[in-house]
Every structure is written in C-alpha cells, then in structure tokens.
Amino acid sequence: MKKYIIIYLVGILALTSCNSKESRSFVLTPKEAAKANSQTNIISPQLLGDIYYSRNNTTIYQFIDLRTPQVFENGHVKNAINIPFRTMTRNKSCRYFLNQDVINIIYGESTEQAIFAGFFLQQIGVKNYFIVLGNYDFIKDNIIDHYNVYSAHYNPEIAQYDYARIVAETAGARNYASSPKAAKPAATFKRKKKSAAGGGCD
Amino acid sequence: MKKFDVIYVGLLLVGAFWAFVINSANDEPIDRVQPCDLLDIVSQTDKYMTTDELARRLMSDDPTLALIDLRSKTEYDKYSLTGATNIPLENVLDDEYVDIINQDIQTVVFYGNSSDLAAKAWMLTKRLGYQNSYILKGGLNRWVETILRPREPQETASRVEFERYSFRKAASSYFGGGSALGESTTTKRLSAPIKRKKKSAAGGGCD
Structure with a gap:
C-alpha cells in the first residue's frame, strides 16, 4: 500500500514539474519582479563613503566588482573581489552572493550593469546586497579620490531637465510637450502715417 | 493487473490532469530561460x-x-x-x-x-x-x-562628429528642442550698426 502511495506522489510531482516550464531558481515571478521596489537596495553615497573610510565596518561589507579581470587589474576598490557579470551564477561565484554573513556592495562598468546584477539577484531571492549607482570611475572620482558629503549624489533616473520647457522654448516641426505654451499672436505693426511729402510752392 | 493497480493508475492520471489544469489556469507569464x-x-x-x-x-x-x-x-x-x-x-x-x-x-x-x-x-x-x-x-x-540640445564639437573633432552634430541640430529643430549648445561659443563678429543719415524731408519746389 505504502509503495503505491509513494509511486503515486512521485508521479504527480514529476508530471507537475514536467508541465511547468518555470525555472525553479527564480524566487520572484516576472510580475512580482516588475512590481518589486528595488530602491531599497541602492546604496546612498554617504553610506558608501562611510563604509569605504571606516575600518570597523568593512568586515561585514564585501565589495564585488563586476567588470572584466583585465579592467579590474587596472584599478578597483580596495579589497574588492572580481566576479565578472557573466560568471555570477557559477558555483564559485554563487557562494559569495549567497553568503549571509556579509553584505555585498556591487558595482560595475556602468550603472546599468549594476542594475542588471541587482535586479537579477532580487529575482533569485538574494537580499543581502547593495548596488552602487555610477561606475568604478564615478566611485574613484567621488568617493576614493575626492570625497565630501555633497560630491557623490547621483541618481540617473531623476529627470535632469524640464523637458517640456526645453521643447517649448522653440517650436519645432513637432512639439510634443503636453502643455505647450500658447503661441503669441504676431504683433501687428502700426505704421505711422507718413507726412505728406512736401513740395510745391506755398 | 490487480484491482489496486488500476485504481492507482487512474489516480495518477487524474492527478496529472489536475496539475495541468492548475498550470494552465495560472495567468503568470512563463519563464523561458534559466x-x-x-x-x-x-x-x-x-x-x-x-x-x-x-x-x-x-x-x-x-x-x-x-x-x-x-x-x-x-x-x-x-x-x-x-x-x-x-x-x-x-x-x-x-x-x-x-x-x-x-x-x-x-x-x-x-x-x-x-x-x-x-x-x-x-x-x-x-x-x-x-x-x-x-x-x-x-x-x-x-x-x-544629444538631440534637443546638441553640443557643438570642438574644432579639432573628426568629420564624423561634425556630421553627427549637423544631424542633431536638424533633429533639434524638428523636435522643437531650441538652440544647440555651443553655438554661442563661436565668436561671430557683430557687424557694425549702420547709421543711416536721416533723410531730410524731400525738398522741392521753391524756397
């Protein structure tokens, strides 16, 4: 009897898994990932500076550099380990990301690369990480070489310009600002009546 | 085949069908990659x-x-x-x-x-x-x-960059971006205002 029950359960499980093409490694479904707030995993410049310059906290923070080994060799954050982006899921790399004893601070060759890495980790259920907005050069210029509390504010997703105003400045062939300024009617020129041409004899 | 075997095979098929229905009813998009x-x-x-x-x-x-x-x-x-x-x-x-x-x-x-x-x-x-x-x-x-406010390349820039800038300026006008940046850096000599002599009233006739 037990034998049949076990076979039955195994069969059900096997058929269920065969039918589902969903990867079991993703913890968040695509829709959940789309709705997830990933802002909480973006490190603030102040915390980044504090971690970099504090010797006490560095034991629980681990910098991870996603760039290629060649670029990494030319310069990196002190004590950072190099895990090229494409190798993040390899067994050797995985243990760094899955290590719950440290908080990983991830940076890459661009903000997008760090975003990709962070969003990927979020989808597979890793939580103990921060990503740095800005690439290594940004960290070097604003944290390592010339750090002050105002130097590293950077959030590329904030609108840097008033787009509508810029577009409204000059009417182009296509002005797509939703509330363009109404075009002023052309001023009418009033011409002074010319005085009668003098001439002739009075 | 024993009577129990038939029952268990039947249960297995029912379970498989149920699993299929559950997955089909799920409106979550399905992952295509690992x-x-x-x-x-x-x-x-x-x-x-x-x-x-x-x-x-x-x-x-x-x-x-x-x-x-x-x-x-x-x-x-x-x-x-x-x-x-x-x-x-x-x-x-x-x-x-x-x-x-x-x-x-x-x-x-x-x-x-x-x-x-x-x-x-x-x-x-x-x-x-x-x-x-x-x-x-x-x-x-x-x-x-790049498009609404393109920046003029330096004089030493390559021809490709100037061509790109030229395209961007055209695009800027097209999309209503206003003026290109950098144009003001090129020093254009302002032509001296021409002073026109006030024309004297047309004389004529006899004084």
Missing part, C-alpha cells in the same frame, strides 16, 4: 538603441517603432516622446499590455529618465523570451543632451 542563461543574454544581446537612431526613425515616421514610457503617469503627462505609450514599470507585464510588449512586428523601445527603468523592463522581457525589445540608451536625459 537564470544563468539570462545573464548570458544580458551580456551578449544587442540591447541598446541610441538617441540618434531613435531620432532618425522618428523623423522618418517609422511605423515599426513602439515606444514604451516606463515613468509615472505624472511625468509622462508633462512630456513624452512621439507616440509613446505610458506603461509604468510595475504594470509592464499586465495582461492588457502583453500584446504591445510581446510582438514580432514592431521594435519595442523602453525608456525612462535614464536607462535604469528600461534595463529592468528589458531584462524581464528577455526572461520571458520576448523578442524585439531595446533600451533607449541614457533615456530622456540623454535625449535632451
């Missing part, structure tokens, strides 16, 4: 569309372009690119937008203020195996810097 494959796709796939390329296609009224503005509705209402559809990132996989996001006919271009939102949306589409999607490199901030 996590490690997703990283390869992100690394290898051509994923960016430049602002120049986008401007070129918009100026030619390319009907195969589907622009998706991932910002909030408030931001979208203030300004958006030509013909863009507003789908905030959190709604990008909602059922009502699937036909826009997942299609073979048009080129889907995601954009936000920078590339960040677009990178996430693009990654999700690749996870689901959707084709034809791109990220607007640099987003609207770069759109302003």
Whole structure:
C-alpha cells in the first residue's frame, strides 16, 4: 500500500514539474519582479563613503566588482573581489552572493550593469546586497579620490531637465510637450502715417 | 493487473490532469530561460538603441517603432516622446499590455529618465523570451543632451562628429528642442550698426 502511495506522489510531482516550464531558481515571478521596489537596495553615497573610510565596518561589507579581470587589474576598490557579470551564477561565484554573513556592495562598468546584477539577484531571492549607482570611475572620482558629503549624489533616473520647457522654448516641426505654451499672436505693426511729402510752392 | 493497480493508475492520471489544469489556469507569464542563461543574454544581446537612431526613425515616421514610457503617469503627462505609450514599470507585464510588449512586428523601445527603468523592463522581457525589445540608451536625459540640445564639437573633432552634430541640430529643430549648445561659443563678429543719415524731408519746389 505504502509503495503505491509513494509511486503515486512521485508521479504527480514529476508530471507537475514536467508541465511547468518555470525555472525553479527564480524566487520572484516576472510580475512580482516588475512590481518589486528595488530602491531599497541602492546604496546612498554617504553610506558608501562611510563604509569605504571606516575600518570597523568593512568586515561585514564585501565589495564585488563586476567588470572584466583585465579592467579590474587596472584599478578597483580596495579589497574588492572580481566576479565578472557573466560568471555570477557559477558555483564559485554563487557562494559569495549567497553568503549571509556579509553584505555585498556591487558595482560595475556602468550603472546599468549594476542594475542588471541587482535586479537579477532580487529575482533569485538574494537580499543581502547593495548596488552602487555610477561606475568604478564615478566611485574613484567621488568617493576614493575626492570625497565630501555633497560630491557623490547621483541618481540617473531623476529627470535632469524640464523637458517640456526645453521643447517649448522653440517650436519645432513637432512639439510634443503636453502643455505647450500658447503661441503669441504676431504683433501687428502700426505704421505711422507718413507726412505728406512736401513740395510745391506755398 | 490487480484491482489496486488500476485504481492507482487512474489516480495518477487524474492527478496529472489536475496539475495541468492548475498550470494552465495560472495567468503568470512563463519563464523561458534559466537564470544563468539570462545573464548570458544580458551580456551578449544587442540591447541598446541610441538617441540618434531613435531620432532618425522618428523623423522618418517609422511605423515599426513602439515606444514604451516606463515613468509615472505624472511625468509622462508633462512630456513624452512621439507616440509613446505610458506603461509604468510595475504594470509592464499586465495582461492588457502583453500584446504591445510581446510582438514580432514592431521594435519595442523602453525608456525612462535614464536607462535604469528600461534595463529592468528589458531584462524581464528577455526572461520571458520576448523578442524585439531595446533600451533607449541614457533615456530622456540623454535625449535632451544629444538631440534637443546638441553640443557643438570642438574644432579639432573628426568629420564624423561634425556630421553627427549637423544631424542633431536638424533633429533639434524638428523636435522643437531650441538652440544647440555651443553655438554661442563661436565668436561671430557683430557687424557694425549702420547709421543711416536721416533723410531730410524731400525738398522741392521753391524756397
């Protein structure tokens, strides 16, 4: 009897898994990932500076550099380990990301690369990480070489310009600002009546 | 075959059918790639569309372009690119937008203020195996810097850069971006105002 029950359960499980093409490694479904707030995993410049310059906290923070080994060799954050982006899921790399004893601070060759890495980790259920907005050069210029509390504010997703105003400045062939300024009617020129041409004899 | 065997095989089939129904009823989009494959796709796939390329296609009224503005509705209402559809990132996989996001006919271009939102949306589409999607490199901030307000290259710049600048200036006029930056740096001699002598009233006749 037990034998049949076990076979039955195994069969059900096997058929269920065969039918589902969903990867079991993703913890968040695509829709959940789309709705997830990933802002909480973006490190603030102040915390980044504090971690970099504090010797006490560095034991629980681990910098991870996603760039290629060649670029990494030319310069990196002190004590950072190099895990090229494409190798993040390899067994050797995985243990760094899955290590719950440290908080990983991830940076890459661009903000997008760090975003990709962070969003990927979020989808597979890793939580103990921060990503740095800005690439290594940004960290070097604003944290390592010339750090002050105002130097590293950077959030590329904030609108840097008033787009509508810029577009409204000059009417182009296509002005797509939703509330363009109404075009002023052309001023009418009033011409002074010319005085009668003098001439002739009075 | 024993009587119990028949019962258990029957139960097995019923269970399999039930599992199939449960999966079919699930409205979640199905992952098409494994996590490690997703990283390869992100690394290898051509994923960016430049602002120049986008401007070129918009100026030619390319009907195969589907622009998706991932910002909030408030931001979208203030300004958006030509013909863009507003789908905030959190709604990008909602059922009502699937036909826009997942299609073979048009080129889907995601954009936000920078590339960040677009990178996430693009990654999700690749996870689901959707084709034809791109990220607007640099987003609207770069759109302003390169298209609406192009910067004049230095005198020592290459011919390609000047040609690009020339195109951007034309695009700037087309999209209503106003003046190009850097034009004022070229010192243009102001022509001296011409003073015209006041014409004396036409004399005539006899004094």
